[in-house]
Amino acid sequence: MSYSVPLSFPVFEGNENLYLQQALSSGYLATSGEFIRKFESKLSKKIRTHQAVALNSGTSALHLALVLLGVGQGDEVICQSFTFCASANPIVYLGATPIFVDSEKETWNIDPELLEDAILGRIAVGKKPKAVVLVHLFGMPAKLNEILEVANKYGIPVLEDAAEAVGSTYEGKYCGTFGTIGIYSFNGNKIVTTGGGGALLSRDAGLVERAKYLSTQAREDLPFYQHLEIGYNYRMNNMAAAIGVAQLEKLDAWIAKRRLVNERYRELLSDIPGIDFQTETGNVKSNYWLTTILVDEALAGVSNDRLRVLLFKNGIETRFLWKPLHLQPVYKSAPFYGGNVSENLFLRGLCLPSSVSLTFEDQKVICGLIEKELSKVS
Structure with missing residues (x-):
């Protein structure tokens, strides 16, 4: 498509x-x-x-x-x-x-x-x-x-x-x-x-x-x-x-633009409950290649998949976060150490459009659709 x-x-x-x-x-x-x-x-x-x-x-x-x-x-x-x-x-x-x-x-x-x-x-x-x-x-x-x-x-x-x-x-x-x-x-x-x-x-x-x-x-x-x-x-x-x-x-210009895209998403979605971002901690600087969010269905009233389908129907491409490899059928016999952190991230996460060419108007449309969908269940 x-x-x-x-x-x-x-x-x-x-x-x-x-x-x-x-x-x-x-x-x-x-x-x-x-x-x-x-x-x-x-x-x-x-x-x-x-x-x-x-x-x-x-x-x-x-x-x-x-x-x-x-x-x-x-x-x-x-x-x-x-x-x-x-x-x-x-x-x-x-x-x-x-x-x-x-x-x-x-x-x-x-x-x-x-x-x-x-x-x-x-x-x-x-x-x-x-x-x-x-x-x-x-x-x-x-x-x-x-x-x-x-x-x-x-x-x-x-x-x-x-x-x-x-x-x-x-x-x-x-x-x-x-x-x-x-x-x-x-x-x-x-x-x-x-x-x-x-x-x-x-x-x-x-x-x-x-x-x-x-x-x-x-x-x-x-x-x-x-x-x-x-x-x-x-x-x-x-x-x-x-x-x-x-x-x-x-490269430096592209990083600055991707970081600006991330900053704008945070501003536009800041008042919406149940949406969190992958966030820098300590002395690090992410290129924010993709802006990613976590959707808390209990707070937001909708799932990450519902938002994915909504945006898909409006011609906007998103993507789930990676399905953990220890849950992939091809690796079902591989040893795994841990709990359910990565699984929960997969179940809640969504990657948003993050292209260098993405405009502020594009982002306002995307966030407006999300906000409108969440308002239906509030």
Whole structure:
């Protein structure tokens, strides 16, 4: 369906066409070309502390990161349950088992106390986790200090899934730069996009070089094709990178606009009982990639699904929050540590349209529809 107000729509109003034409004119369209190097350089300079490897998706970046961390057949990897399946699926690609952990109520991300419970529980059965996958959900930074303290205590590397958190910061540092490896996504609906794309981040130059090697089919530097190990066709192409360079030039502006969208929603819905927002706590700054709300049916008189259907009928796209992975049929046999925090978030939550191009008038229409619906039951 085509929505009159989409959930998260890309905006191209910078140098995208110029750079794309330059890439086309160069003749280098695939996984070699100047814009790939430019994109990696620009991203690395932006995050300051890490080098970036440009890949063809965030999922590829997660898979490759797990390979670099040595995850293999029979291993276990702890993963946040409240997230998109791409955070966990690469664990299974490698023959390992995901161990799901519930969220805490403040950031909605992995609970540090339950993380330690899970680590101790797995160690008790002789299965020390090989890695921890944490996610910065909807751009909101997780409780990094507490999570890293637990992981470091047991000598377990952290893979930071910052797919939704490009530009978000924690104590002044960019999300994606705290773990052993971080990843970004530049999918079509993300805060900046390359159409389809991702990046792997590390301060370890050896890991960065190995990522580049493995992402180009592990081809040896010889005048003929020779491969000493299995590689992957994961490199970003030059055309996508050209779009990405232009998009990165607008990152700070896009974050400011997404944050303004979030601020306006809070103002417009401030007098409505039973609606709460995902909110920053402490010294963090979310990119607010998506503005998300929780609907308390007992107070509001309507459910999140009723609001979703109402807005859908008016051409406005919304989305439920992620269904926790430990509740997904495909992962029904995977161990889970926690209670019902992530399940309650799923049952109550709704993502609202958050595009950079969303106007204040659009938001007033959306909030007006919500307010009118709630007035019917008050």
